[in-house]
Amino acid sequence: MGASTSPALKAFIGETFRSQVYEDYGSHELGGVAAECEAHAGYHVAMSDFVVEVVRDGRPAREGELGHILITDLRNTVMPFIRYQIGDVGRLYREPCPCGRESFRVAVDGRLQETIVTPAGEALTGDFFQDFFHREAGVKHFQINQKRRNKLEVLLVGKRNGERIDEDSVARRLGEHVGEMRLKLFTVKGITPEASGKFRHVKSTSFSDFRL
Ligand SMILES: [Zn+2]
Numbered sequence: 001m002g003a004s005t006s007p008a009l010k011a012f013i014g015e016t017f018r019s020q021v022y023e024d025y026g027s028h029e030l031g032g033v034a035a036e037c038e039a040h041a042g043y044h045v046a047m048s049d050f051v052v053e054v055v056r057d058g059r060p061a062r063e064g065e066l067g068h069i070l071i072t073d074l075r076n077t078v079m080p081f082i083r084y085q086i087g088d089v090g091r092l093y094r095e096p097c098p099c100g101r102e103s104f105r106v107a108v109d110g111r112l113q114e115t116i117v118t119p120a121g122e123a124l125t126g127d128f129f130q131d132f133f134h135r136e137a138g139v140k141h142f143q144i145n146q147k148r149r150n151k152l153e154v155l156l157v158g159k160r161n162g163e164r165i166d167e168d169s170v171a172r173r174l175g176e177h178v179g180e181m182r183l184k185l186f187t188v189k190g191i192t193p194e195a196s197g198k199f200r201h202v203k204s205t206s207f208s209d210f211r212l
Contacts, residue, residue: 007134025108027086030073034106039098042091042105049075052106053083054092057211064091066109066123068212087112089125089210114202117209119150120179126202132174138165143191146205152178154185 005013005023014021024035025043033050034043045052051072054061061067069088073081090108097105109115110126117123133142133156141157154174158165167185175183193199 006130025106029079030071030076030081030084030086033071037097037099037101041097041099042093042107044097044101044103044105047103049073052092052104054090054106055212061092063095064093064107066091066125068112068210069106069108085212089115089123110202112207112210114200114204115207115210116144116146116152116178116202116204117206118179118181121209122179123210124177128177129202132177136170136173138163139170141191141199142201143199144202144204146203147184149206150180151182151184154183155188155191156185157188157190 005021010021010023020038020040022036022040023043024032026033030050032046033052034045036043051074053070053072054065054067055070056065056067066089069086069090070083071081071086072083088108089110089112090106093105093107096102109128110130114126114129115123129142129144133139138159139156140159143155145153145155147153154171156165156167156170165185165187167187171183171185191199
């Protein structure tokens, strides 16, 4: 809880312990809100304790549509959390899960502040970028800095020391997703963590364009 697990880390843990990796979802102030099942198809909401909503543009998001996650805690009578905006974006699924359980599921796409809204209005989430760079074989770490509304600076760390990353071909593939945005890619030795000690994959300046 607290930070999401990258696809690579999840695969590593699963292989190391020869077991399935299950994640749960919640926060320090709410505790555990939802948890994965064996189908790994989103987190099942603990509906007896929490109401989880996903909204965008002032309306409930459609089944599987990206929006802001709001959480109401039904049990905490001391410090009420009512439609609390947790700061994550995700999707809600009301359909029964392949595992057979019928509780609503929430899929979390990342922090709102790691969401980049393109000039065309498309929202690219932190998870989108993590998945994208996970598929780029030569890239170990990345960081995206949004310099202007239509300009992204991308820092890349290679898998092996000194190995050259083909920045042009990475830029070409990424360009298919970011539309009109200009991309500047740099290969660097390492990426500096924030003062908090956490790494930020995406520093967005357009996330507030994604309307609640
Ligand atoms: Zn399930």
